[in-house]
Amino acid sequence: MTAIDFSQKTVEMINVVKKFGDFVANDGINLTVHKGEVHALLGENGAGKTTLVNCLYGLYHPTAGTIRINGRELNVTDPNVAIQNGIGMVHQHFMLVEPFTVTQNIILGRETTKLMGILDLSAAEKKVAEISERYGLAINPRDKIEDISVGSQQRVEILKALYRGAEILILDEPTAVLTPPEIQELVMIIRNLTQEGKSIIIITHKLHEIKQVADYCTIIRRGKYIDTVEVDTVTEQELASMMVGREVSFAVEKKPQKRGPKILTIDNLVVEDNRGIQALKGLSLELHKGEILGVAGVDGNGQSELIEALTGLRTVRSGKILLHNKEITGALPKQIIDGYNIRTIPEDRQKRGLVLEFDVAENLVLETYHKKPFSWRGVLNHPEIYQYADDSAKEFDIRPANPYLTAKSLSGGNQQKVIIAREVGNDPEVLIASQPTRGLDVGAIEYVHAALVEQRDRGKAVLLVSFELDEVINVSDRIAVIFEGKIVGTMAAEGVDENEIGLMMAGGTS
Amino acid sequence: MEAIINDIGFIIGTTLMYSTPLMFTSLGGVITERSGVVNIGLEGMMFFGAFVAATVAYYTQNPWLGFLCAGLGGAFLGLLHAIACVSFAAEQIVSGIAINFLGPGLALFLSRLFFDGATQTLTIPNKIPLPLHFLFGEGKLFKSAGFMDLVFNRFATVYLAFLLVLLVWFVLYKTKVGMRVQAVGEHPEAADTLGISVYRIRYGAVIMSGFFAGLGGASMSIAVVSRFSNTLISGHGFIALAAMIFGKWKPQGAMLACLLFGGAKGFEIFLGAKGVPVSSSLLAMLPYILTIIVLVGIVGKTTPPAAIGKIFDKSGK
Ligand SMILES: Nc1ncnc2c1ncn2[C@@H]1O[C@H](COP(=O)(O)OP(=O)(O)O)[C@@H](O)[C@H]1O
Ligand SMILES: [Mg+2]
Numbered sequence: 122m123t124a125i126d127f128s129q130k131t132v133e134m135i136n137v138v139k140k141f142g143d144f145v146a147n148d149g150i151n152l153t154v155h156k157g158e159v160h161a162l163l164g165e166n167g168a169g170k171t172t173l174v175n176c177l178y179g180l181y182h183p184t185a186g187t188i189r190i191n192g193r194e195l196n197v198t199d200p201n202v203a204i205q206n207g208i209g210m211v212h213q214h215f216m217l218v219e220p221f222t223v224t225q226n227i228i229l230g231r232e233t234t235k236l237m238g239i240l241d242l243s244a245a246e247k248k249v250a251e252i253s254e255r256y257g258l259a260i261n262p263r264d265k266i267e268d269i270s271v272g273s274q275q276r277v278e279i280l281k282a283l284y285r286g287a288e289i290l291i292l293d294e295p296t297a298v299l300t301p302p303e304i305q306e307l308v309m310i311i312r313n314l315t316q317e318g319k320s321i322i323i324i325t326h327k328l329h330e331i332k333q334v335a336d337y338c339t340i341i342r343r344g345k346y347i348d349t350v351e352v353d354t355v356t357e358q359e360l361a362s363m364m365v366g367r368e369v370s371f372a373v374e375k376k377p378q379k380r381g382p383k384i385l386t387i388d389n390l391v392v393e394d395n396r397g398i399q400a401l402k403g404l405s406l407e408l409h410k411g412e413i414l415g416v417a418g419v420d421g422n423g424q425s426e427l428i429e430a431l432t433g434l435r436t437v438r439s440g441k442i443l444l445h446n447k448e449i450t451g452a453l454p455k456q457i458i459d460g461y462n463i464r465t466i467p468e469d470r471q472k473r474g475l476v477l478e479f480d481v482a483e484n485l486v487l488e489t490y491h492k493k494p495f496s497w498r499g500v501l502n503h504p505e506i507y508q509y510a511d512d513s514a515k516e517f518d519i520r521p522a523n524p525y526l527t528a529k530s531l532s533g534g535n536q537q538k539v540i541i542a543r544e545v546g547n548d549p550e551v552l553i554a555s556q557p558t559r560g561l562d563v564g565a566i567e568y569v570h571a572a573l574v575e576q577r578d579r580g581k582a583v584l585l586v587s588f589e590l591d592e593v594i595n596v597s598d599r600i601a602v603i604f605e606g607k608i609v610g611t612m613a614a615e616g617v618d619e620n621e622i623g624l625m626m627a628g629g630t631s
Numbered sequence: 632m633e634a635i636i637n638d639i640g641f642i643i644g645t646t647l648m649y650s651t652p653l654m655f656t657s658l659g660g661v662i663t664e665r666s667g668v669v670n671i672g673l674e675g676m677m678f679f680g681a682f683v684a685a686t687v688a689y690y691t692q693n694p695w696l697g698f699l700c701a702g703l704g705g706a707f708l709g710l711l712h713a714i715a716c717v718s719f720a721a722e723q724i725v726s727g728i729a730i731n732f733l734g735p736g737l738a739l740f741l742s743r744l745f746f747d748g749a750t751q752t753l754t755i756p757n758k759i760p761l762p763l764h765f766l767f768g769e770g771k772l773f774k775s776a777g778f779m780d781l782v783f784n785r786f787a788t789v790y791l792a793f794l795l796v797l798l799v800w801f802v803l804y805k806t807k808v809g810m811r812v813q814a815v816g817e818h819p820e821a822a823d824t825l826g827i828s829v830y831r832i833r834y835g836a837v838i839m840s841g842f843f844a845g846l847g848g849a850s851m852s853i854a855v856v857s858r859f860s861n862t863l864i865s866g867h868g869f870i871a872l873a874a875m876i877f878g879k880w881k882p883q884g885a886m887l888a889c890l891l892f893g894g895a896k897g898f899e900i901f902l903g904a905k906g907v908p909v910s911s912s913l914l915a916m917l918p919y920i921l922t923i924i925v926l927v928g929i930v931g932k933t934t935p936p937a938a939i940g941k942i943f944d945k946s947g948k
Contacts (some may be wrong), residue, residue, distance in 0.1 A: 180824065201826035216821035219816050219937065227816050230825030232807040404708075619676050 209282020383408030415597030482510030534565030650893025659843030674868025675734025680848030709841020
C-alpha cells in the first residue's frame, strides 16, 4: 500500500534479550523495519512488546543483543540517544504533563529559549502549529492537556516525536484508548507519515487493525520471537494462532442448549443514574437456567445501572427483581452474593473487580474469607487460603501461578481470570458478566467465553452484557436489545440478522 | 489621627519583619514540592540556619557572611534529604522528621562547643543592615518614628525576600529550568522519556529548598533578633510549610500566606505593646491558631503537584 524503500533498513534489532532479575521478558527477538514501512508487533498481553520497544527507545537496557539504526550499530543508553537518532515513541500510558499546554509538553526537554534559559513560547507555538498542519493533526498549540480529548492527547504525543525530528515512530497500543472514528483518523495520520518516508512500529493485539495498516508483522509469544510475516499473505486466523501458540476459534463452541426453568425475573424496573435521571425506564427481562442471555446495546443505554441494580449497588425506584419467584428487590450486596448466590464479573475489573494492592490469594477469597475453612472465629487461616489459591491458579490457568503476587502486577487477561476463578469458583446460580472481555487479547477472550459457556452447560444461568455485538451474538443463546433504558426486542441468537439488531440498538424499529 | 496612622505603620512594619523568615522558608518549600519532593524538614533546616548565621556573624562580625553560611548550612541538610529521598527512595516524611531532629541536634551540639556549653549564642555585634536608614531621622527626607520610618526602615532581608519571590516566580514560570521542575513534579516518567534527569532536577530543588530555609533561619537570628537561642524558631518552619500549601504551591500565593501569618504576629506584638489586658502567652498563640483555622477551613480544595511524595525509581531498567 505504501512505497517501502527496501534498500534502507531503519531499524534492526538482532537477538535482543531483556531480563528482569530471573524473568526473561524478551528472549532473542529480531525486528527489521524499512523506510516507509508500517511494522506491527503482535503478541498477547505480557508477551514483551512494550519491553522490546522500551529497549529500542533507551528506557530499558537490553541484557544482550544488537540494535542498528540506519545500518549503524547503536548503544541506546537513554532516550536522549534515541531521540538524537530519530526515534520517537508514543507510550501506552501517555507521557503528558496535564496542567501544561500542548506546546509546553512538546518542547519539554528541547526548549526554545532566548538568552539565559528564558523560554520563547511563541516561537515554539508557531513551529508546533506548522507540524500539526503538515500532518493533519488538528492540534491547537495553546490548549491545556487536561482540557483536550484522549484522541487529541495522542496526537500531541505524535507531534512531540515529530517535533524532535523523529523518522522512526513507535506507537504502543495506540488504539486501545480510541473510539472507532478516532482510530480511523489515526490510520489516516499513519498513512501521511509513511508517505513522508517515516517508519512506523505499531503495537496492537487487534488483528483487523494490523490487516488494515501494517505491511509486515512480527509475532512475539511469551518473550520469544515467533515469526515475521507479510501481512497481505496471512489471514487473521493465522495471525491469532501464531500469537497464542495454538488454534484459536473465533467462533464459540457450544453444545446444544438444555434450557431449564425460569430463574430470574426483572419486572418493570425503574432506576436512576448518578445525576438523578431515569436510566432504566421500566425494563423487563427473564433469565432461564441453562442459558446465556446477551444484552446488546450501545454504551450508556442503562447497562451499568441494570447491573448495579441487580447486584444491590443501586436503589431500585420501582419494579421488581424476582429469584425463583421470590422477590429480592432491594437486597444488600452481601445478601445477593452470599444468600442468593448471584455472582458478578464487573465491568471495571480494576476498580470493582479486584483490590489491586492485595495479592492473588486475597483477591480470590474476597467473598469467602469470613467462612470456613478460610477463617475461624475471625482469624484468617492463611495456609488454607494460599492452598486454595494455588489450586485455583492451576485450575483457572492464572499466569504466573503465584498466589503471592499483587493483582496489580498481572496482565489484564490474568486479572480477569482471577475474577472468574472467584466468581465461578463459588458455583453461582446466576452469573452476571459485564463487558467481560474488554481490553483482552484473543487468547484471553476465548478463555472467558469458554468459562461462560461452561456455566450454561452446567445448567446455570448467565446474563452477559456487552457493547461488542459480535460477542453477544457468538456467545448467547438469546439476545435482548437494550435502548434508552428499555428492552426493545428479544430474539434467539441462532441465525439472527446482525443488521436488524444493529438497527434496534440505534433506536430504529424493526 | 497621626497616632492611628503610626499604629498602622507599626503593624505593617512588624508584619513585614516577621513575614520575612517565613517567606524565605516557604519559597524553599515551593521549589522542592513543585519538583515532587515533600520537605517537612524545613523546620530543622531553618533552625540550623539560624544557628549558623548567628555563630558566623558573631565570630566574623560580618552579618552577610553569616547569612550566606546559613544558606549553605540549610543546603547541607537539604543534600542529606535529597540523598535519602531521591537516591535511596526513602519515605519523604520520615526523612523530613529525621532532618527535624538532626538540624536542632546539630545546632545545639555545635552551640555548646562554640559558646561554652550554652544552648544559645552570644549577641552578634552587627545585625543585617537597614538599607534605607539614611532616609529617616532629623533633617532627612522622613522623620523618625513616623509612618514611613515604621514601614520602610526595615532590614535588607525584608527587601531580599520580596525580590526572591519575584525571582522564584520568574524562574518557575518563565524559564526552561522552571518548566522542567514543574514537569518533574507533575509527571516524572514523562520528563524521563524526554531525556530530562529527574534525579538531577530533584537534587537541585531539594538543596535549594534547604538553602532558602537556611536563609529564613538567618533572617530570624541576625535580623529580627540578634542572637540564636533554642526557642527562636519554634515552629516557624512548619508555619512556612503551611503557608506554602495555603498559597497553593505558588510563590506568589506563599508570599501572601506568609504575610497573613506574619500579620498575626505583628498584631500580637502591637496588642502586647499597647498593654492590652490579655495574657501574652495567649496572644503568642495567635499565628498558630490562625494556621490551623486557615488550613482547616479556608484552603478548601487545592491541587498539589501530581507526583508529590511519590518515589521515582529508575533502577533495574
Ligand atoms: N520493569 C519491569 N520489571 C519486572 N518485570 C517487568 C517489567 N516490565 C515488564 N515486566 C514483565 O515483562 C513481561 C512483558 O511485559 P510487557 O513488555 O509490558 O508486555 P506487553 O507490552 O507485551 O503486554 C510481563 O510479564 C511484565 O510483567
Ligand atoms: Mg504493553
